[in-house]
Amino acid sequence: MISRRTLLGTSAVAAATLAAPSILHAQTKTLKITTWGGKWGEIMKATVLPAFEKEFKCTVSADQAFPYVPKLQASPKNDPLYDVLHTNSNEQWNCFTEGLVMNKITPKEAPNVADVYPWAVSDKIVGVAIFTSAIGLGFRTDKGLAKPTSWKDLADPKLAGARGSYIIPVNSLGQCHLMMLGKLYGKGLQDLDAAYKALEQLKPIKLVDFTGQMEKMLLSGEVSMGVIHDSGVYRYEGQNQPVDFASPSEGVMALEQVLNVTPGSKVKELAFAYIDYMLRPETQKLLAEGVWYSPANKKVKLDAKYDEKLLTTEAKVATLIQPDWKWYNARKEDIDARVTKILKG
Amino acid sequence: MTSATIKLDNVTKTFDGRVLAVDGVTLDIAAGEFFSLLGPSGCGKTTSLRMIAGFELPDSGRVHVAGRDITDLPVHKRDMGMVFQSYALFPHRTVAENVAFGLRMREVPKPDIARRVKAALAQVALTGLEDRKPGQLSGGQQQRVALARALVVEPPVLLCDEPLGALDRKLRQQMQFELKELQKRLGVTLVFVTHDQEEALAMSDRIAVMNHGKVEQVGAPTEIYERPRTRFVADFIGEINILEEGGRARALRPEKIRLVSDGARVSGTVDTANFLGGSTLLRVSIADGRSLLVRETHAGERASRLPGDAVGLAWNDADAVTLES
Amino acid sequence: MNVARNKQPFDAGRAAYLTLNGLLLTFLLAPIAIVLVFALNPTPYISFPPVGVSLRWFEKFFRTPEFTNALWLSLWIAGCVLVLSIVIGGACALALARGNLPGRSFLTAFFMSPLMLPAILTGLALFQSYLLAGIGRPVWGLIMAHTLVSVPYVIRTTLAVLHNFDRRIEEAAAVLGASPTRVFFEVTLPLIRPGVFAGGVFAFIVSFDQFPVSLFLVVPKGETLPVVLFNYMKFDLDGAIAAASMVSILLALSVVLVLERLIGLKAYVKL
Numbered sequence: 001m002i003s004r005r006t007l008l009g010t011s012a013v014a015a016a017t018l019a020a021p022s023i024l025h026a027q028t029k030t031l032k033i034t035t036w037g038g039k040w041g042e043i044m045k046a047t048v049l050p051a052f053e054k055e056f057k058c059t060v061s062a063d064q065a066f067p068y069v070p071k072l073q074a075s076p077k078n079d080p081l082y083d084v085l086h087t088n089s090n091e092q093w094n095c096f097t098e099g100l101v102m103n104k105i106t107p108k109e110a111p112n113v114a115d116v117y118p119w120a121v122s123d124k125i126v127g128v129a130i131f132t133s134a135i136g137l138g139f140r141t142d143k144g145l146a147k148p149t150s151w152k153d154l155a156d157p158k159l160a161g162a163r164g165s166y167i168i169p170v171n172s173l174g175q176c177h178l179m180m181l182g183k184l185y186g187k188g189l190q191d192l193d194a195a196y197k198a199l200e201q202l203k204p205i206k207l208v209d210f211t212g213q214m215e216k217m218l219l220s221g222e223v224s225m226g227v228i229h230d231s232g233v234y235r236y237e238g239q240n241q242p243v244d245f246a247s248p249s250e251g252v253m254a255l256e257q258v259l260n261v262t263p264g265s266k267v268k269e270l271a272f273a274y275i276d277y278m279l280r281p282e283t284q285k286l287l288a289e290g291v292w293y294s295p296a297n298k299k300v301k302l303d304a305k306y307d308e309k310l311l312t313t314e315a316k317v318a319t320l321i322q323p324d325w326k327w328y329n330a331r332k333e334d335i336d337a338r339v340t341k342i343l344k345g
Numbered sequence: 346m347t348s349a350t351i352k353l354d355n356v357t358k359t360f361d362g363r364v365l366a367v368d369g370v371t372l373d374i375a376a377g378e379f380f381s382l383l384g385p386s387g388c389g390k391t392t393s394l395r396m397i398a399g400f401e402l403p404d405s406g407r408v409h410v411a412g413r414d415i416t417d418l419p420v421h422k423r424d425m426g427m428v429f430q431s432y433a434l435f436p437h438r439t440v441a442e443n444v445a446f447g448l449r450m451r452e453v454p455k456p457d458i459a460r461r462v463k464a465a466l467a468q469v470a471l472t473g474l475e476d477r478k479p480g481q482l483s484g485g486q487q488q489r490v491a492l493a494r495a496l497v498v499e500p501p502v503l504l505c506d507e508p509l510g511a512l513d514r515k516l517r518q519q520m521q522f523e524l525k526e527l528q529k530r531l532g533v534t535l536v537f538v539t540h541d542q543e544e545a546l547a548m549s550d551r552i553a554v555m556n557h558g559k560v561e562q563v564g565a566p567t568e569i570y571e572r573p574r575t576r577f578v579a580d581f582i583g584e585i586n587i588l589e590e591g592g593r594a595r596a597l598r599p600e601k602i603r604l605v606s607d608g609a610r611v612s613g614t615v616d617t618a619n620f621l622g623g624s625t626l627l628r629v630s631i632a633d634g635r636s637l638l639v640r641e642t643h644a645g646e647r648a649s650r651l652p653g654d655a656v657g658l659a660w661n662d663a664d665a666v667t668l669e670s
Numbered sequence: 671m672n673v674a675r676n677k678q679p680f681d682a683g684r685a686a687y688l689t690l691n692g693l694l695l696t697f698l699l700a701p702i703a704i705v706l707v708f709a710l711n712p713t714p715y716i717s718f719p720p721v722g723v724s725l726r727w728f729e730k731f732f733r734t735p736e737f738t739n740a741l742w743l744s745l746w747i748a749g750c751v752l753v754l755s756i757v758i759g760g761a762c763a764l765a766l767a768r769g770n771l772p773g774r775s776f777l778t779a780f781f782m783s784p785l786m787l788p789a790i791l792t793g794l795a796l797f798q799s800y801l802l803a804g805i806g807r808p809v810w811g812l813i814m815a816h817t818l819v820s821v822p823y824v825i826r827t828t829l830a831v832l833h834n835f836d837r838r839i840e841e842a843a844a845v846l847g848a849s850p851t852r853v854f855f856e857v858t859l860p861l862i863r864p865g866v867f868a869g870g871v872f873a874f875i876v877s878f879d880q881f882p883v884s885l886f887l888v889v890p891k892g893e894t895l896p897v898v899l900f901n902y903m904k905f906d907l908d909g910a911i912a913a914a915s916m917v918s919i920l921l922a923l924s925v926v927l928v929l930e931r932l933i934g935l936k937a938y939v940k941l
Contacts, residue, residue: 036905037901037902037904037905037906038902038904038905038906039905039906040905041905061889061890061891062890063889063890064890064893064901065885065888065890065893065897065898065900065901066885066900066901066904067885070794070886071797071886074794074797074798074801074886075797075798075801076801076802079801081801210903210904210907212903212904212905212906212907213907215715215907216714216715216716216907217715219713219714219715220713220715220716220717398841398845399844400841400844419849420841420844420845421844421845421846421847421848421849421850421852421853422847423845424847425845426845427841427842427845429838429841429842431836431838433836433838433839433841433842434839434842435839435842435843435857436839436861437860437861446843446846446848446856447846447847450846450847450848450852451847491842494842494846495845495846498846498847504845
């Protein structure tokens with residue numbers, strides 16, 4: 001039933017544009033997933049998804065167009081728009097609260113889950129994390145700045161107007177940064193009052209919507225130091241750009257890539273198979289080295305160049321701090337109102 | 346060119362179920378006649394014309410053309426010509442295309458169309474303007490195009506809705522002569538709607554004066570002028586004095602009153618003297634606060650009555666027309 | 671003649687008028703200029719002054735199938751929307767202006783209502799309706815959604831023309847022997863055409879640039895250009911975005927110019 005509906009949709013598109021022979025797939029199952037664009041999307045479309053389709057004799061319909069969560073929310077629960085939802089951890093928690101995704105993915109459903117680091121299945125995660133980035137500080141190497149060692153280095157008065165972070169209500173890196181401020185200047189990640197006070201001290205600060213914008217601001221020199229995930233800096237490796245990434249001594253915040261299955265999915269077996277496939281060491285290596293994400297699977301052996309920078313050992317993984325999104329999401333409206341007021345002045 | 350009789354038989358039309366626009370109008374228009382519908386705005390003259398054209402359907406009564414009942418015939422099958430006050434030319438078509446339109450609708454062969462369009466434009470002295478768009482023409486030229494467009498199909502009936510109303514005075518007079526001359530030459534039955542009594546008097550074979558949806562009087566211009574039947578007709582056309590005598594109203598034209606020294610019916614004092622070129626119109630105060638208009642024509646020596654002069658007035662009884670009450 | 675004009679005394683009002691117009695033009699064109707600079711600048715971020723001129727982003731745009739497929743899809747959809755909205759909008763406007771319909775002002779407001787509603791809600795509502803109706807998200811559903819928000823433009827511009835329309839012109843045609851159908855095709859349609867097509871150009875641009883309505887209604891591999899650009903921006907913010915914008919602007923402009931050439935959007939001297 002579900003594949004027929006999707007087929008109606010896709011075949012209409014195809015008939016309208018190219019009249020592609022999608023009728024051939026009439027009997028194959030279709031797995032509906034979300035996935036990122038950019039380099040990640042290129043690798044997925046060029047290599048990962050075709051191989052998966054071939055191995056499991058199915059069709060994968062990968063939605064790369066935001067916003068995934070509202071689309072999922074708007075579709076019927078017994079016939080969801082996606083079988084597998086790929087988002088960051090904070091959005092997964094939202095979906096879980098609304099009953100749109102499952103709680104945990106265990107080795108029973110996807111055997112490779114047995115091989116992941118604890119952070120990928122910790123109590124801060126619903127579903128299962130397949131990769132993580134480390135949120136730390138990106139900085140220019142040509143401005144006479146010492147490599148930052150602490151998050152507090154961002155408050156250096158020399159950086160007034162040349163430091164960068166995110167518009168907190170719309171960007172989870174900004175939200176992570178706020179929680180980190182509570183830990184740095186107060187009693188912990190959940191000390192919001194201390195965080196607000198510290199945020200006030202960071203003004204003047206340049207705020208952006210997307211991490212992509214932060215990358216450009218660092219590259220163009222508009223920002224000398226800013227909050228960013230390691231992948232957003234390492235991707236310019238070998239391009240002779242005067243930027244580098246620093247992991248502060250207080251720890252890096254986790255930006256997990258989470259996969260989860262919708263309870264109403266009509267192809268659950270295939271959905272679990274897909275998650276298992278994404279956790280296979282070869283898939284993990286391919287994507288990790290493609291986009292500089294730290295893999296969740298402990299058994300992955302990365303090339304030295306990547307192994308050196310990414311979180312691939314128990315010791316390095318120990319520096320990861322996972323935010324409690326359930327806690328944060330419950331307070332998000334109040335926090336949004338408060339930080340908007342602080343940063344407006 | 347053929348011409349046709351037109352008959353409106355007790356025709357009535359209301360708008361929005363309330364306003365009685367045309368109220369039991371009966372008219373007999375002869376073939377080849379220049380017939381005017383004259384009256385103030387809202388008198389029903391345009392609605393009557395539009396019922397002849399077929400734009401309005403009468404609530405009751407019938408419309409006959411050439412002896413045939415056409416009341417239920419749609420506009421495009423009535424084979425008439427019509428000229429509008431706004432000319433209503435097709436702005437997206439050239440002069441020649443405008444004129445050719447009716448022929449095209451009648452599926453006249455192409456070479457014939459070209460020949461007849463050429464002739465029609467020559468008739469209204471527009472040769473050479475074939476490829477212009479209406480927007481590039483003067484008001485007078487547009488009027489001629491409208492005329493040529495209506496006449497090229499050789500309709501037995503030509504309907505004109507205040508066709509000269511938008512022209513300036515000089516041009517209007519010229520077009521009056523031309524239209525009259527053209528109508529006589531073609532012999533077409535022409536129904537002419539106007540609120541301008543001078544125009545109606547100058548051009549028409551007969552005039553129907555209308556008021557409040559009713560026909561007040563039908564007659565030749567001289568008859569309408571000389572022998573108005575109702576107070577409204579008398580008042581609407583030209584200057585008039587209304588005399589109340591023995592409970593009856595009588596109408597007396599100013600030019601029928603003589604200025605006399607002896608045998609005056611009434612005497613009075615000149616209030617104002619308006620010099621009009623060919624004549625002077627005097628307002629003379631007579632007894633009990635009333636006044637009379639007197640037209641003094643300047644056939645010979647120019648008259649020399651000045652405001653304040655005492656004058657005696659006389660007229661023939663036959664010139665005072667008794668009005669219907 | 672020119673000499674005489676030059677000798678006229680300095681006119682403060684005229685100078686102010688020219689300055690104001692100059693400022694307005696600058697304000698309107700500045701974003702396009704910035705986009706152009708970004709598109710031609712070889713660095714993957716905005717740098718000012720630009721370090722050089724290169725077509726690498728245009729090359730990237732035209733070499734990326736994601737972009738070109740989306741471009742063609744957007745053009746194709748906008749073309750369909752153009753045709754549909756002039757037919758529907760033109761018919762609606764005629765009915766509203768001529769139909770003697772009861773509750774005409776209510777109906778006009780009703781047809782305009784897609785403009786009042788935030789487009790993102792229109793998109794979301796249609797998305798849900800389509801899913802509930804079980805028709806999925808076919809491309810014709812997207813075309814219908816775009817048409818829905820484009821039709822009001824055609825209605826507006828057509829109503830404006832109809833408002834100034836001298837109906838005696840149609841009557842003149844009828845008296846000359848044109849049946850109601852012929853009157854419509856020979857007179858009414860040619861005369862309202864500038865209004866209808868002016869609305870059609872709006873419709874084309876509204877569809878071609880449409881983001882909020884499309885957001886929920888595009889399907890994987892069937893994304894329109896604005897949606898692809900938005901998503902691309904989240905991961906790769908480089909000059910390809912600016913190049914895409916320039917291509918969009920030039921395409922929209924050329925469509926307007928071609929329509930203007932073919933049909934003549936200028937109203938006639940006298941309607």
